[in-house]
Amino acid sequence: MVKLLDNYLEKSERFAEAKINIPKFDQGKVAESTTDNPVWVHFGGGNLFRCFHAVVAQDLLNQGELNSGIIVAETYDDEVIEKIYHAYDNRFLSVTMK
Numbered sequence: 001m002v003k004l005l006d007n008y009l010e011k012s013e014r015f016a017e018a019k020i021n022i023p024k025f026d027q028g029k030v031a032e033s034t035t036d037n038p039v040w041v042h043f044g045g046g047n048l049f050r051c052f053h054a055v056v057a058q059d060l061l062n063q064g065e066l067n068s069g070i071i072v073a074e075t076y077d078d079e080v081i082e083k084i085y086h087a088y089d090n091r092f093l094s095v096t097m098k
Helices: 012-017 027-036 047-062 078-088
Strands: 040-043 070-073
Touching: 040 047, 047 070
Parallel strands: 040 070
Antiparallel strands: none
């Protein structure tokens, strides 16, 4: 079984066995690029952001059309960032049911 915090670059086969599409980019490099050259700031890090805006950004990163990630600013509750984002290394699993 793979875990969300596992290194997806080293364990890509295990994620594939679980039918989980992994990013086609190095999260560490994108984080560095975002710090050095931010281009997208989003206010509000709730469900809509995680299921829509973040998916758009990941698709653009996977295609090489975007070189940095999104800076999420939470204006309502700082715990959202600490407990939901930082606790899981800014990773999410989006599930689409068919």
